[in-house]
Structures are given as C-alpha cells and as structure tokens.
Amino acid sequence: MKVLVINAGSSSLKYQLMVPDTREVLAKGLCERIGIDGHLKHQPTDKDVFDADIDLPNHEAAIKEVLNLLTHNHYGVIADVSEIDAVGHRVVHGGEDFTQSVVIDEKVIKGIEDCIPLAPLHNPANITGIRACQDVMPNTPMVGVFDTAFHQTIPPKGYMYALPYRYYTENKVRRYGFHGTSHDYVSKRAAELCGRPIEELRLVSCHLGNGASTCAIQYGKSIDTSMGLTPTDGLPMGTRSGAIDPSITEYISRVRGYSPERVAGVLNKESGMLGLSGVSSDFRDLEKAAEEGNERAELAMDIFCYKVTKRIGSGAAAMGGIDGVIFTAGVGENAPTIREKIMEGLEFMGLYIDKEKNKTRDEAIVSTDDSPGIIFVIPTNEELMIALDTERLLKD
Numbered sequence: 227m228k229v230l231v232i233n234a235g236s237s238s239l240k241y242q243l244m245v246p247d248t249r250e251v252l253a254k255g256l257c258e259r260i261g262i263d264g265h266l267k268h269q270p271t272d273k274d275v276f277d278a279d280i281d282l283p284n285h286e287a288a289i290k291e292v293l294n295l296l297t298h299n300h301y302g303v304i305a306d307v308s309e310i311d312a313v314g315h316r317v318v319h320g321g322e323d324f325t326q327s328v329v330i331d332e333k334v335i336k337g338i339e340d341c342i343p344l345a346p347l348h349n350p351a352n353i354t355g356i357r358a359c360q361d362v363m364p365n366t367p368m369v370g371v372f373d374t375a376f377h378q379t380i381p382p383k384g385y386m387y388a389l390p391y392r393y394y395t396e397n398k399v400r401r402y403g404f405h406g407t408s409h410d411y412v413s414k415r416a417a418e419l420c421g422r423p424i425e426e427l428r429l430v431s432c433h434l435g436n437g438a439s440t441c442a443i444q445y446g447k448s449i450d451t452s453m454g455l456t457p458t459d460g461l462p463m464g465t466r467s468g469a470i471d472p473s474i475t476e477y478i479s480r481v482r483g484y485s486p487e488r489v490a491g492v493l494n495k496e497s498g499m500l501g502l503s504g505v506s507s508d509f510r511d512l513e514k515a516a517e518e519g520n521e522r523a524e525l526a527m528d529i530f531c532y533k534v535t536k537r538i539g540s541g542a543a544a545m546g547g548i549d550g551v552i553f554t555a556g557v558g559e560n561a562p563t564i565r566e567k568i569m570e571g572l573e574f575m576g577l578y579i580d581k582e583k584n585k586t587r588d589e590a591i592v593s594t595d596d597s598p599g600i601i602f603v604i605p606t607n608e609e610l611m612i613a614l615d616t617e618r619l620l621k622d
C-alpha cells in the first residue's frame with residue numbers, strides 16, 4: 227500500500243509518500259507560503275530535487291502541484307495518482323471525542339471543526355488540507371491521526387485542573403497534551419530497541435524541539451504529559467513560556483496595560499529561550515552564544531535543562547518508578563550536551579548516561595552498560611506512525 231501523509235499548516239503543507247509495510251519513503255516535500263506567493267521543495271528518493279518558487283494561491287493548488295510532481299516524468303516516483311491508495315492526515319486537536327485514529331467522513335470533519343475553539347490556528351488548517359485532498363482525490367480513502375489521541379488514557383487526576391468543575395463540563399477546559407504521535411512512536415521503538423515488551427516498561431519520553439513536551443508512558447499508555455489545554459503549558463520552549471504562575475498574566479496585563487491577546491502573544495511568541503536569552507529561539511544559536519560568554523544564553527539553557535530534569539522526576543513519581551528515558555525531536559536528537567545536562571543528578575533514580583555513547587545523533591542506547599534505567603536517543607518519525615495507522619485502519 228502507498229500512503230500519502232499530509233501535515234497541513236495555515237500557509238504550509240508537508241507531505242511524504244511512503245510504503246508503510248517496508249518503511250520505504252518514495253518522496254517527501256514541503257509547500258510554503260501558500261496563499262502568499264508560493265515555494266515548493268520536492269525530494270524524491272534517489273532522484274533530482276525540485277526546489278522553486280511556484281504560484282500556490284491555496285491548498286488545493288498546492289496538492290495539485292504535489293501530485294503533478296509525484297507523477298512527473300523527471301521528478302516523479304509513481305506513474306499515476308491512482309497508485310496512491312490512501313491519505314493520512316495529521317490533525318492537531320481531537321478533543322475528547324477522538325481517542326484514536328479514524329477513517330475520515332463528514333461526521334469526523336464535523337468533529338474536527340468542533341475542536342476549532344481548542345486549536346484555532348491548527349485545526350482549520352488541517353481541515354483545509356483534508357478538503358483540498360478530497361477535491362483533488364475524491365475517491366481516495368483518508369485517515370485522521372490526532373496529536374492529542376495518545377494522551378486520552380491519562381486518568382482524570384492527571385488531566386483535570388483545579389478550577390470550577392463546570393469549566394470542564396461546559397467549556398472543555400482540561401489537559402489534552404500534544405506530540406502524542408511522536409511519544410507513541412518513540413516509546414514503541416524504545417521497547418523494540420531494548421527487546422522488552424512495552425507492557426512492562428515505564429518510560430519518560432522527552433520530545434524536545436521548537437515545541438517541547440514530556441510524557442510519562444506506563445506500560446505503553448500515556449498517563450501524564452507536560453502540555454495542557456494548549457501547547458503553551460509545561461516546559462519552556464523556543465518562544466513559549468511553558469508553565470508559569472497563572473496570576474502573572476493578570477499582573478502583566480495590569481502593569482503594562484496589555485490586552486489578553488497581547489499577553490497571549492508574549493507567552494507564545496516572545497518568551498521561552500528567545501525571551502530569556504534575547505539571542506534566539508534556536509538551541510544552536512544559544513550554544514554558540516554561551517560558548518562566546520553570553521550569560522543569558524547559558525541561563526536560558528540551564529533553565530530548560532532543569533525543567534526537563536524535574537519533569538523526568540515527576541514522570542517517575544507518577545509511575546512509581548522508571549525503566550527508561552527517551553530523547554527525541556530537534557534538540558533531543560541533536561544536542562548531546564543538553565542531554566547530558568538534563569541527566570545530571572538523575573543517577574539516584576538509576577539512570578546513568580555514557581558520555582561517549584551520548585555523542586551520537588542517531589538512534590542509540592546512550593546509558594552505561596550497567597545502568598539500571600535505559601537512556602535512548604530515538605529520531606521521531608510521526609509520518610511513519612501516521613502511515614502505519616492509515617494502513618491498519620483501511621486494512622481492517
């Protein structure tokens with residue numbers, strides 16, 4: 227089966243055509259600046275790359291261009307669009323209704339629409355991507371894979387906020403969590419790597435990228451996660467504050483005269499590593515600045531590592547023990563010094579990092595041979611997870 231995986235943003239569309247069975251990636255690419263002017267980078271495996279400005283007035287036009295390239299006589303990897311057996315869509319918010327991936331029909335699209343208030347930037351873009359594919363490939367089955375679904379196993383004591391209960395029943399205010407597809411993938415892969423059944427492992431997965439979250443995964447199920455109602459909660463991130471005293475928002479708006487929208491903008495776009503360092507949201511820039519003696523860049527990274535360390539500890543407490551820690555995403559996969567710093571002081575929980583093994587950027591176990599707990603580096607692969615779910619659902 228050939229599955230086209232689509233991750234649609236408001237002005238971008240990432241895609242990957244793959245064969246889930248063999249894990250073969252036939253082509254991948256990215257459409258950017260949709261509705262503005264347009265740019266498309268198409269990377270067919272073992273063939274020339276197409277990388278050019280191209281008019282992309284809307285998502286339908288972007289999908290059409292992608293299909294043209296996938297079937298192109300020079301850049302193409304399939305002879306005809308009919309070779310695409312299914313499309314798997316990443317959907318950010320599935321609320322409480324979507325506890326797992328589903329075959330998309332009108333009822334499902336309505337359900338995704340109902341979650342728009344919870345993800346006003348992401349879900350409309352995801353629906354646009356689904357509609358664009360339906361227009362261009364009306365007979366191809368589609369599956370929705372939700373970022374929130376993996377966390378629907380979190381028990382009420384983990385997902386409820388201590389607010390008036392009616393905010394939950396009337397306004398859906400609760401912890402949902404995100405990066406679920408990534409946490410799900412890396413935890414399953416960790417079990418494969420260490421050769422133990424996931425049903426006997428207590429893992430803390432650390433998805434550390436521009437967005438960052440941890441997840442306590444007990445015997446294969448998410449039981450707690452750091453992101454909340456929105457992806458602003460939890461760890462400090464590239465530009466997001468992470469968890470702060472909730473009264474800071476009211477205080478800032480009063481003393482600086484900011485509207486609620488302006489405060490939300492500060493928390494999401496001007497905080498985190500960028501706000502602390504004044505240098506950049508990118509850890510590569512922060513590491514360079516710190517090496518050159520920039521103390522605020524060093525402080526930003528110290529705070530980040532400290533918060534991740536504490537989250538690993540709280541995940542272990544939630545599970546009554548810990549068998550492994552997983553690092554994934556941009557920072558987790560590529561920054562050995564950050565991993566080392568995070569793991570410093572966690573030896574008391576039986577987690578010993580091997581500094582030599584930790585120099586890797588590939589999939590690896592980086593704990594010492596006699597470490598009771600295992601430390602993994604696992605490149606995330608959300609596209610593969612989406613393709614596998616799509617295949618599984620359509621084969622049933």
Ligand code: AMP
Pocket residue numbers: 434435436437464507508509510555556557560561
């Ligand atoms: P992601 O959101 O998973 O794509 O991660 C993107 C982030 O990963 C970037 O903003 C960087 O902060 C970080 N990153 C990527 N490569 C490196 C690297 N070699 N060293 C440190 N951080 C990196």
